[in-house]
Amino acid sequence: MDMKTYSAGEINVLEITGRFDASTVQPIATWLEQTTSTPGARVLVNLTDTTFVDSTALATLVQALKRCQQMQGDLYLCGMRHPVHMIFELTRLDKAFSIFSDKERALQAFAK
Amino acid sequence: MLVTLLNSQYARFAALAESWLSLGATAFGIYQDGHPLIYWPTSHRLMRPSLMAPILRGDEELGEIRVTGVNGEAFQQRLRADAALIAYVLQLEEELQLMTADLVISQDQQLALYRLTQSMRDLVTIEEILRVVLAEAIRMLKPQGGFATFEPASPEDRLLIQQPDDLLPDTVVWGLHRQGLTSERPIVRSETDPEMASLGIHNVLQVPLRIRGRVMASLGLINRPGGFDAPGIKLACALTDQASVQVERTLLYQEMFQQTRLRTEMELARRVQVDLLPHTLPRIEGLEIYAESRPARQVGGDFYDFIVEPGRPFMFAVGDVTGKGMSAALLMTMTRTAIHSKSQFMPFPTPEAVMRQSNEDLYNDFTRVGVFATAFVGQYEAENRRLVYANAGHAPVLYRPVDGEAVLLRAESTALGILPDAHCRNQWLRLAPGDLLVVATDGFSDVRGADDTTFGIERLLELVDRLHHLGPQALALALFEAVDHFGQGQEQEDDQTIVVIKGAAM
Structure with missing residues (x-):
């Protein structure tokens, strides 16, 4: 797993490459905890190059989403491949998250 | 020295006289x-000697021999020879004294090292070890003060000890430490180094500590009167060697302790999980049922449960709490208890109502600790041979009607603990003879095989289609075997739980 973080204006972007699971979750969880603890934080997690997510990864994203919402911020997801999107569908997490097909659309949604 | 020699060798001087x-x-x-x-004789002070010969050490005159009553070159030569002999004996005596002093110091140091080794056996933290070694080095080498540093891979565990506490600013000590990391050998620097002079350091000895094959710590001694000579450096090295061995031993002890603690916790978690699962399978008319859960080495939060109450419809639940270890086991207990108590005590329980109320119970606690639980709750209506169910984010759930193909039953709401209100709705499916329901956990579908591929849902659907004629137990064991084979004997990463229910003749 590789993670890349950068800012696109006021939006903190996290890009995850490879498997996002219990064995790789720690640095991602740490980054998300720091980033989403800021009031009004706007966070985009780009899963375009993520090949797999397990339940620990999903829990990490859910925790970050809840924290972000408590702090009046937003956390969006974008760019899921089919197997990853299917996991979100099966667990119905697609109901809980705002999910966009690619980064550009997600950034546009933040701008609205 | 001459007086000492006269005292110790009085008889020989008397013989010479x-x-x-x-x-x-x-x-x-x-x-x-x-x-x-x-x-000699004691009455004669030799105020006017006839012959004199100096006792010399190099150019330095240590004393002289005087005689009276004899003259001539032969006597003078003999007197000079006696003086040279006394000078030589004096030199030997001095060397002997120095050697004795060195021996005493060396014995003291050996004793101190022995005591240090003994005392360090009782030390259980790296900070204690470094503190003791630093104090001992200062006591034995007598510099103005010193420091000890330790910098392992995790930055939060790094240590800096100074004696006295305010010897140098911390940033300066870490600077010295980093410079020392590049060297495998002791470094001695003096005030000729402009950097040292600006810090008020006349001399500094820095000895690296090699721990597990890399320089991870250092001992520094500052401002020793007379500087650091070879024996002093050797002694400091001996002290740091002892410290390195002890630090390695302590790290090993800490790791073993941590591993034992982890093993105990995992064992406890496994016991909690296994003990809370039903010990027997229910016998329900019109159904064949099999259930099994195989916890991973680091247990997850899987569970299954049967609620069989006289006069009430048979209910069952399968769930999976996120996370691993003891925390997952405890949260699994909470989830199972919430679902079980609702199913058992609600006046008219339905899967939808059980799921909604369980979510209300669990939402705040789950939000606080950042977890959620997927769950499937089913209720059998024997009179019309249907199953009412609600699925909160749980997968995989497979249904294969006796006259059709296996399909995946998708959840209608998110898992418990994600949203404050669960939007679960009751769903129905037929459980007539031959109809088959397989509720598993993601420990099946997520099994990793060669090329990093996962077992996935499609393989499960194919297997259920192919093996639908088997009884629930045979089918479950075949599925376990299939995922084991796919995982190529690798360690099981997550719990694997399965409940298989098949409609049977009444």
Whole structure:
């Protein structure tokens, strides 16, 4: 797993490459905890190059989403491949998250 | 020194005096700085000696021999030879004293090292070890002060100890530490180094500590009067060698302790999980049922449960709490208890109502600890041979009607603990003879095989289609075997739980 973080204006972007699971979750969880603890934080997690997510990864994203919402911020997801999107569908997490097909659309949604 | 020699070798000097007196001398004496130290006979002070010979060490005159009553070159030569002999004996005596002093110091140091080794056995933290070694190095080498540093891979565990506490600013010590990391050998620097002079350091000895094959710590001694000589450096190295061994031992102990703690916790978690699962399978008319859960080495939060109450419809639940270890086991207990108590005690429980109320119970606690639980709750309506169910984010759930193909039953709401209100709705499916329901956990579908591929849902659907004719137990065991085979004997990463229910003749 590789993670890349950068800012696109006021939006903190996290890009995850490879498997996002219990064995790789720690640095991602740490980054998300720091980033989403800021009031009004706007966070985009780009899963375009993520090949797999397990339940620990999903829990990490859910925790970050809840924290972000408590702090009046937003956390969006974008760019899921089919197997990853299917996991979100099966667990119905697609109901809980705002999910966009690619980064550009997600950034546009933040701008609205 | 001359006086000491005269005291210790009095008899020999007396014999020397006797030999001169027997040769005709009227008196013999040893003088130092013009004053008599000893003379024979005792009544003669040799104020006007006839012959004198200096006792020399190099150019330095240590004393002189005086005689009276004899003259001539032969006597003068003999007197000079005696003086040279005394000078040589004096030199030997001095060397002996120095060697004795060195021996005493060396014995003291060996004793101190032995005591240090003994005392360090009782130390259980790296900070204690470094503190003791630093104190001992300062006591034995007598510099103005010193420091000890430790910098492992995790930055939060790094240590800096100074004696006295305010010897140097911390940033300076870490700077010295980093410079020392590049060296495998002791470094001695003096005030000729402009950087040292600006810090008020006259001399510094820095000895790296090699721990597990890399320099991870260092001992520094600052401002030793006279500087750091070879024996001093050797001694500091001996001390740091002891410290390195002890630090390695402590790290090993800490790791073993941590591993034992983890093993105990995992064992406890496994016991909690296994003990809470039903110990027997329910016997329900019109259904064949099999259930099994295989916890991973680091247990997850899987569970299954049966609620069989006289006069009430049979209910069952399968769930999976996120996370691993003891915390997952405890949260699994909470989830199972919430679902079980609702199913058992609600006046008219339905899967939808059980799921909604369980979510209300669990939402706040789950939000606080950042977890959620997927769950599937089913209720059998024997009279019309249907199953009512609600699925909160749980997968995989497979249904294969006796006359059709296996399909995946998708959840209608998110898992418990994600949203404050669960939007679960009751769903129905037929459980007539031959109809098959397989509720598993993601420990099946997520099994990793060669090329990093996962077992996935499609393979499960194919298997259920192919093996639908089997009884629930045979089918479950075949599925376990299939995922084991796919995982190629690798360690099981997550719990694997399965409940298989098949409609049977009444």
